[in-house]
Amino acid sequence: MTKAKRMRELLNGDELIVSPGVFDGYSVRLVEQAGFKTASTSGAAVSNSRFGQPDVGIMGMLDNAQAVAHLARSVSIPLMADADTGYGNAVTVHHAVQYFEEAGVVGVNLEDQVWPKRCGHMEGKQVIAAEEMAKKLEAACNARRDDDFVIVARTDAIAIGGIEEAVRRAKLYEAAGADVLFPDAVRGEDDIKALRDAIDIPITVNMGFGIRSRPTTPLIPLPRLSELGVKRVSLPRMLPAAAMHAMRQALTLMKQSVETGETIDRPDLLFGIEDIMELMDYPKIRELETRYTTDA
Structure with missing residues (x-):
């Protein structure tokens, strides 16, 4: 069974998927050793650790794809990757999906921010038109060679247009072929419920442990997230922060x-x-x- 098919089985299963964020060979191997069934790269952590630079679009597509290729081949569990915005328009998304698929990861996050992007919990984020993002997702789905390769549509619209705009975009992104919706910076259970009621595809959310100031997304117990209909939880900053x-x-x-x-x-x-x-x-x-x- 391919890793991508294994990831599909997890998404179609009954259990909540807990996916720690990884950024180097040590972290990804530790996640596998600890018994987690999947992991995901944190774009911010890869950019920070590999280049000593903030997550503001400095790391390019090929830099990222090369980095995750080494991580994917070092473990047997499925590894998802953060592909930022796809590094431009629908044409660059087409190439990005193929580069990341060739790198051995089982899927990518693609976000609807303008390029260069900003780390999800930074102020000053901007998003592209929802219709343009839908075309980028369509390009991503058509570019993959393996239908099991997972296309995750991330929207940063909650922080800009509120939950109503995020719901509108979620419906468009689902219609464009996205396999999973990732609403960034959800403000609580009500946001999750509104999105869960609006779409049929799985929802993944981030939980940011260790934030000393008031977090954008409050920490919600994992069993409660499962009750709310969340399928996957990623923990992007836990391991880099601990390290x-x-x-x-x-x-x-x-x-x-x-x-x-x-x-x-x-x-x-x-x-x-x-x-x-x-x-x-x-x-x-x-x-x-x-x-x-x-x-x-």
Whole structure:
């Protein structure tokens, strides 16, 4: 069974799909090791970690497709990708879908922001005309070579035109062939209910853990999201935020060690070398070496 078909089975199943956001080889392998059935790349996290740049359209299509290709081939679970706006018009969407499909991911998010886009919870977002986005989604569906490849239509309209505009767009996007609707920055249960009542395709939402200020989307318990009819929940910033927090903590301790001359070792805060070797499957390399290398 292909990974794309497996993703379709999950979308058609009864269970809520919990999809942690990943951004590098460590994070995607940890998600698989933890037993999650799928993962999704965070465009912001890939842009931030790979290029040291904010998520404002600096990372291009080929940069993104190349990055996710390495992640997709390193795990056996289905991996979805964030393809931003498709990097332009319907023609670039056509090529973007084919590049990402060739990269080995099982589907892409395509959003209705203007290009260059802005990270979903930033102020100052703008959206293109709904009819133009519908044509981009039509192009995406026609460009895929495998019908199981999932086209996720993301709309940022709630923050700009309110839930009524998001519902109008959701209906257009469903008619254009989108497989899943992703309303970004939903403001609560009422928004989810309005969208769920308006369309028949699955709905996916983001939950942003660790936001200290008042979050755009309130945290809703996973069982409740399932009751509301949400099919998939992505957690785009949980793992990159956890990694950054841990790295800052380690660097603070090392700086303290430099300043005091005291050796500070905190194994409780660190992954052991054995853990890393197991995660990255070094035993597989030893097996291949044993099988194929000669005594010479």
